[in-house]
Amino acid sequence: MTAQQLAAEASRAVEPFYRLLDAVAEEVLRSRPPRAALTETHFSGLQRLLAGLLAEEHGIWGMGFVAAPSVVEGRERYMAWWQRHNERVARLRLNFDPTSIDVYDYLQMDWYQLAQRGQQRVAYGPYVDYSGSDMYTITATIPVIADGIFLGVAGADLVVGDVERRLIEVLRHTDEDAVVVNTERRVIAANTPRWLVGSRLDTVPTVGETFADVAELPLGTGWCLAIARR
Known part of the structure; x- marks a missing residue:
């Protein structure tokens, strides 16, 4: 997906x-x-x-x-x-x-x-x-x-644990490492231990060396979902 x-x-x-x-x-x-x-x-x-x-x-x-x-x-x-x-x-x-x-x-x-x-x-x-x-x-x-x-x-x-659970159920639909972050680059949920909930990414996720695909959630909160490169 x-x-x-x-x-x-x-x-x-x-x-x-x-x-x-x-x-x-x-x-x-x-x-x-x-x-x-x-x-x-x-x-x-x-x-x-x-x-x-x-x-x-x-x-x-x-x-x-x-x-x-x-x-x-x-x-x-x-x-x-x-x-x-x-x-x-x-x-x-x-x-x-x-x-x-x-x-x-x-x-x-x-x-x-x-x-x-x-x-x-x-x-x-x-x-x-x-x-x-x-x-x-x-x-x-x-x-x-x-x-x-x-x-x-x-x-x-x-x-937080309930929000994370709901999002992980969605992230499990991809075999790639994926993460949801907020506007402050803090991790809300991830399908891998690569990112811990509450930790902050160095930069806003964009398509490039680290991430292959990025999209903002239509929810309207500014959260985005990023899929990592293999």
Whole structure:
């Protein structure tokens, strides 16, 4: 199979995560009152949705809505985010006090900023989320927009091992060494020990001495799939 064919299959393997984020974004928009300020009380339906999704999809550690400044009335920062701990789902609560030494300023996070700048699908990582889940994760986000106004992002912390497993199942369709890397050249998955998950390639994969075929995943995250030369 060509890199383009494998890239298309790899996209289909990860696409379900973004369909779940679409559902989260739709619930946020549905909860938003037409002629009143958005408050925390409007998110009861979102909480039920997130609890159900986390119970069903074990490829996700946590997920929710992260609001732009002052979108939620009386809140300069606001996260409606739930996490799964074994079989229990609980609300994640972080410190948003800007005067505190351990403030969690999500406005500076790449997964937030890229969506704010208009990227329709963001996949940041893999990285260790020391502030949230303490897990090795990939944070996937999409922008939530109403009437041209950026309200925030719908996001999910993906289990790296689950993403890797889905992609390896695709990479097994070729007998050649193949790898999927993100925009920072970090390895997401490979069908060979030649590349370790999380390691960084020296250069962006291009057709040349090392790689015989390269294609970007249609997923929209900027990931690419490369097949090595024999």
